Amino acid sequence: MQWLAKFIYFKVLGWTVVGNKDFSKGDIKKAVIIAAPHTSWHDFYIGVLLRSVLDVKTNFVGKKELFVFPVGWLFRALGGAPIDRHTNENKVQAIANLFKEKREFRMAMSPEGTRKKVDTWRTGFYYIAKTAKVPIIMFTLDFENKQNNISKPFYPTDDIKKDFEFMHNFYKGVKGKIPDYS
Numbered sequence: 001m002q003w004l005a006k007f008i009y010f011k012v013l014g015w016t017v018v019g020n021k022d023f024s025k026g027d028i029k030k031a032v033i034i035a036a037p038h039t040s041w042h043d044f045y046i047g048v049l050l051r052s053v054l055d056v057k058t059n060f061v062g063k064k065e066l067f068v069f070p071v072g073w074l075f076r077a078l079g080g081a082p083i084d085r086h087t088n089e090n091k092v093q094a095i096a097n098l099f100k101e102k103r104e105f106r107m108a109m110s111p112e113g114t115r116k117k118v119d120t121w122r123t124g125f126y127y128i129a130k131t132a133k134v135p136i137i138m139f140t141l142d143f144e145n146k147q148n149n150i151s152k153p154f155y156p157t158d159d160i161k162k163d164f165e166f167m168h169n170f171y172k173g174v175k176g177k178i179p180d181y182s
Contacts, residue, residue: 005052015046017053019150023137028153029104032129033058033137034167038110039117039176043141047108048078050139050148058108061095081105092127099132106137111167117181126163130156138167144175 009015023031035047051058057079064082067075081098083091099105107128111121129136135153142149151170156163176182 002052005049009049009053014146016147018147020152030099030134031106031137032125033106033108034111034125035139035141036111036171037176037182038112039115039178039181042177058106060108092131095128096131126156138170140174141176142174143177
């Protein structure tokens with residue numbers, strides 16, 4: 001199926017990959033992958049195609065109620081991992097525990113937490129990476145240039161302000177599918 005994904009991604013849609021294209025072939029078995037700007041449902045299929053093009057397994061988390069019959073098998077097949085949102089367990093710690101339990105786990109998410117325009121990113125992804133001691137890999141959803149730029153692994157420090165400034169600079173000037181939400 002990789003050939004079909006490549007055909008659709010490169011030939012039909014006209015997208016390109018730049019930056020750290022080989023991160024999936026290295027030693028990075030665990031990471032928090034952030035995709036931005038997240039402005040449209042189109043981001044989903046671009047991300048799914050990209051993971052096939054790069055031949056990298058990615059995951060996501062969702063509330064455990066989504067992982068029941070009849071669609072639970074599909075979410076798991078797509079890399080989903082259920083999380084119980086009703087316990088008193090800290091969600092950051094619960095997700096960090098998933099990293100410990102699995103040999104390979106690359107969790108993809110949007111730092112905005114929504115498709116609408118936001119003034120500030122949520123911080124959960126950052127604290128998940130710090131708690132799990134895994135890098136953050138950034139990739140752009142640049143619809144203006146039809147490209148995904150992938151960063152080298154970035155390990156959060158103890159300076160959240162400086163780290164967020166670094167990450168925001170990676171996405172500077174990138175326009176999502178709906179530019180007003182970027």
